[in-house]
Amino acid sequence: MTVATPTRDELPEIVRTVCDTHAALVDDALPGLLDGLYLHGSIGFDGEFHAGSDIDFVATVTRRPTDVDIEALRHVHAELGKRWPSPAYDGFYVLESDLAGRPADVPEGPGVLHEWFDVGHHGDVKEITWRELRDHGVTLRGRPLRDIEIHSDDAALHAATRDNLDTYWRAQLEAMEHHPREASLPQAAEWGALGAPRLHHLLVTGRPTSKSGGGRWVLEAFPHRREIAEEALRVRERPDEPSTYAADPDRRRRDLIALMSEVIADGVTRGSMPSAAASDR
Structure with missing residues (x-):
């Protein structure tokens, strides 16, 4: 697209x-x-x-x-x-x-x-x-x-993105595991289920994307995690709509942790930046 x-x-x-x-x-x-x-x-x-x-x-x-x-x-x-x-x-x-x-x-x-x-x-x-x-x-x-001449280094971008997943986002995941109340909030789903997949998208495709693009990437790359991705997109784009997690916020936390764990585990194993990074300006 x-x-x-x-x-x-x-x-x-x-x-x-x-x-x-x-x-x-x-x-x-x-x-x-x-x-x-x-x-x-x-x-x-x-x-x-x-x-x-x-x-x-x-x-x-x-x-x-x-x-x-x-x-x-x-x-x-x-x-x-x-x-x-x-x-x-x-x-x-x-x-x-x-x-x-x-x-x-x-x-x-x-x-x-x-x-x-x-x-x-x-x-x-x-x-x-x-x-x-x-x-x-x-x-x-x-x-x-x-x-304007703008520096571009696929290898450096890839390494920095993978490191960000392995450090910052892994620390966020650990914090969610230790603070269940905060991790059960809708805002946590928006933050984690869009932010970490956004980096995964770059590692896989070589192209940056938006926060919502990170959520839509989950629908494509991790379709079994659709519900938590849809929840994150709802919070960001349609906050007045009802949540499928309203009756059980802890299920939202569990699904978020499962998605982030999978995204981080897969992302940090990704090798060099794919050729799609050389997209037209």
């Missing part, structure tokens, strides 16, 4: 408004600094955006931000958070030339995550972000992403 990257005009109004406010605040505080503004993540896949979704941005700048610039950006994001406390707006500032190199080589810089503005190595400065920008990034301002 072909997944389209939306244009700016096809984005939800709230996304355009928050991003336009961000750009205007930066322009007012630091004229000439902001060069480009781009989005990555689920929204790049047919404009997927639901209640509770966040906005993930990458801002390219015309110079390495100075201490004065950084303080101004801190105030920008404080003001943006006051005007738009939701949706969450997470991202970082880099030079356009940084995108041509390895994420690991990007120097520390300003960014915001979960409303916390800081200077350091932002959590989204990583291989999957570069790949999402290359294949499904949304251009809001500046040169179109298709005209």
